[in-house]
Amino acid sequence: MRKGIFIITVTTGILLVGLSQPSYSAIVNIYSRLNNAGEPFEVFLEAGSYQIVPIGITEGGLYNAWNPWNVTTCDKIGGCERTYYTTVKGWFNGYEVKSPYLDSVIINGAIIDPIEAAPLLPPANELTLPPIAAFLNFFVSSDTDYDKYFHAEDGLCYSTDSDALANAQSVVFTLSQADSVKFYIWDTNLIDNSGGISLSVQSVPIPGAALLLGSGLIGLLSLRRKFKR
Numbered sequence: 001m002r003k004g005i006f007i008i009t010v011t012t013g014i015l016l017v018g019l020s021q022p023s024y025s026a027i028v029n030i031y032s033r034l035n036n037a038g039e040p041f042e043v044f045l046e047a048g049s050y051q052i053v054p055i056g057i058t059e060g061g062l063y064n065a066w067n068p069w070n071v072t073t074c075d076k077i078g079g080c081e082r083t084y085y086t087t088v089k090g091w092f093n094g095y096e097v098k099s100p101y102l103d104s105v106i107i108n109g110a111i112i113d114p115i116e117a118a119p120l121l122p123p124a125n126e127l128t129l130p131p132i133a134a135f136l137n138f139f140v141s142s143d144t145d146y147d148k149y150f151h152a153e154d155g156l157c158y159s160t161d162s163d164a165l166a167n168a169q170s171v172v173f174t175l176s177q178a179d180s181v182k183f184y185i186w187d188t189n190l191i192d193n194s195g196g197i198s199l200s201v202q203s204v205p206i207p208g209a210a211l212l213l214g215s216g217l218i219g220l221l222s223l224r225r226k227f228k229r
Contacts, residue, residue, distance in 0.1 A: 061198025094153025114141030
């Protein structure tokens, strides 16, 4: 009788853990002629961790990548390094995500330390052309004009949208509270843009849930061994 009661208790605990962590999966299609910071694509997400993976048209998205000029001058295999100010044009794979409840950000497996404000661009009369890579993959945690947000891209432009997609950045981020999260591109002049970027957004299981599940199973196995003896 005790064995039966124990099994029911552990099973109920596992079910409760599962119910407290609802799974989420959706495709976010950011249109480059509409969805900038002023008109973002918004998705309501519960508190928890989420993974973003850029996907293309062949995987159910509407877009592979976006082009800020609708013109391509990059002709290098593997992409061309972008600079401020523009010396080469092509397809981009960058995107931004904003929420006041962003808690942590990992881009392509690297933890991104928060900064208080976005990196500053060089002055217009600057003679040098710094690589745009200096302004990439950042996480702003305190800014007077914006909520918390992160920027993800690889700093290159590509001759085709499929090449840009193949090198796009994946992200894992955590929300401390539920929120309507904003997704958009980093651009202000949208009239000559083409394409967009499609993102698969999926919830990530909370490690504690897996730990509790494992502990429950271990306890169950231990009790079974005891009764076998």
